[in-house]
Amino acid sequence: MGRRRGINPWIPNQHGAWPMVTIPPLLGLILGFCGPGERTAISLLATLLVLLSWMSGYFCFFAGGLLFKARRRQHRGTFLAPTLTYGGVAALCAVVALLLRPSLLWWAILFVPLVGIAVEEILMNRPRSTFSGCATTCASGAVLAVMDTVGRGDGGPAGTSTVGIISAIVMALYFSGTVPYVKSMIRKKGNRRYLIGSVTYQVVAALVVAVLALKWVPILAAIIMVAVMVWSIGRAILVPYSAQKGTVWTPKRVGRAEVPATIVMAIAVILAGVLAA
Numbered sequence: 001m002g003r004r005r006g007i008n009p010w011i012p013n014q015h016g017a018w019p020m021v022t023i024p025p026l027l028g029l030i031l032g033f034c035g036p037g038e039r040t041a042i043s044l045l046a047t048l049l050v051l052l053s054w055m056s057g058y059f060c061f062f063a064g065g066l067l068f069k070a071r072r073r074q075h076r077g078t079f080l081a082p083t084l085t086y087g088g089v090a091a092l093c094a095v096v097a098l099l100l101r102p103s104l105l106w107w108a109i110l111f112v113p114l115v116g117i118a119v120e121e122i123l124m125n126r127p128r129s130t131f132s133g134c135a136t137t138c139a140s141g142a143v144l145a146v147m148d149t150v151g152r153g154d155g156g157p158a159g160t161s162t163v164g165i166i167s168a169i170v171m172a173l174y175f176s177g178t179v180p181y182v183k184s185m186i187r188k189k190g191n192r193r194y195l196i197g198s199v200t201y202q203v204v205a206a207l208v209v210a211v212l213a214l215k216w217v218p219i220l221a222a223i224i225m226v227a228v229m230v231w232s233i234g235r236a237i238l239v240p241y242s243a244q245k246g247t248v249w250t251p252k253r254v255g256r257a258e259v260p261a262t263i264v265m266a267i268a269v270i271l272a273g274v275l276a277a
Contacts, residue, residue, distance in 0.1 A: 009082045012062040016182065016255050019262050020140045020175045021058050025051055027171070027266060028144035031164050031273040032151015043153040046100040050150050053093035054143050060086035065122050101155030107146055114139040128187070133179035141172025144269075163276045166216045167269045170225050173205040174232065174265055178258060181236045185243060185254050195240055202233040221272035228265045235261075 007013055029047065037043070060083055067079035098104050114135045121132035148164030149155060160168075180188075180198035188194040206229035213222035235257070243249045 007066065009063040009066050009079045010059075012059060014062065016178075016258075017058075017136075019258075020137055021055065023262065023266055024140045024144040024168070024171050024175075025054055025147045027167065027269045028147025028164065029151055030270055031144070031161065031167065032148045034273040034277045035152060035161050035163075036277075037151065038153025040153065042100055043150065046097050046104075046155065047147065047150045049093040049097035049100070050104070050146060053090045053097060056086045056090035056093065060090055061118070065127050068122055069125075069127075097150075101150060103154065103156030103159070104146070104150070106156045106158075107142070110142055111139060114142070130179055130183060133183075134176045137175040137179060138172045140175060141168045141170075144168040144171055161273075161276070162216050163218075163272045166212050167272060169212060170209050171265070171269065173209055174229065174262075177202050177205050177229075177232050177236070181232070181239075182251075182254055184236070184240050185249055186251055189240075189243070199233065199236045202229070202236045206230055206233055217272045218275035221268045221275060224264060224268035224271070228261050228268065231261055 012018075029051070032047065033039075063079055063082035063086060067076060067083050070076045070079055117135035118132050118139075121127060121129050121135075126132060145157070145160045145164050145168035148161055148168075149157065149159040152159055152161070154160075177198075180194070180201055184191070184195045184198045206226065209229045210226045213225045217225065239249065239254075239257070
């Protein structure tokens with residue numbers, strides 16, 4: 001009786017969000033330890049705390065969304081416990097990480113507006129809006145840069161490597177592109193204007209990635225990054241077209257089809273870090 005539609009508030013069920021939440025920080029962790037930097041117990045602890053704060057923050061965000069939407073008072077108690085627990089863990093880890101690396105506070109300039117957008121969309125009863133999705137994917141990409149600089153023994157944006165910055169932008173652009181694409185297949189299926197907007201975004205994102213990666217990332221990794229973005233353009237056009245012709249694309253199938261490209265993009269980021277080290 002305490003769960004809303006069978007949802008466990010302690011474990012997020014948004015399977016499409018898991019890669020966005022986990023892959024960028026792990027990539028940033030790898031990049032941070034690939035290049036030169038200070039490898040001390042403090043830097044290792046700060047890295048772990050940032051990672052825990054990010055993951056707990058996402059869990060808090062998920063449970064908090066359920067709490068806000070809960071109409072029955074008895075359900076709210078079920079959602080309040082994980083919201084406060086995860087929120088407390090996220091806050092505690094963030095505070096200790098700031099004490100160890102005060103320069104991390106500079107990242108608030110970027111994260112506060114992005115988190116604010118996502119929270120506002122929940123309060124406006126638009127938790128799955130394109131605006132909210134892009135805000136959270138951009139925050140996810142930015143975590144890559146944060147983990148990179150903390151792993152190098154720094155903390156502030158100035159300590160992030162060039163590859164880390166470009167990789168964060170690339171991951172943010174790539175994951176943000178999945179938001180309008182998936183919506184064009186599910187919630188906005190058949191909406192021609194939305195489909196055009198989705199494809200337009202993919203083209204612009206691919207051009208931005210090409211300019212940045214080919215200039216600042218080792219050539220082999222850059223080529224792979226651009227190839228994935230070009231693939232994103234193709235799938236944004238061909239998959240909706242096939243759906244119009246009768247091919248069945250369930251949400252699960254749409255999500256699974258993204259896995260290979262996501263893995264390849266992750267490999268490109270790791271390769272960029274290794275080659276640039």
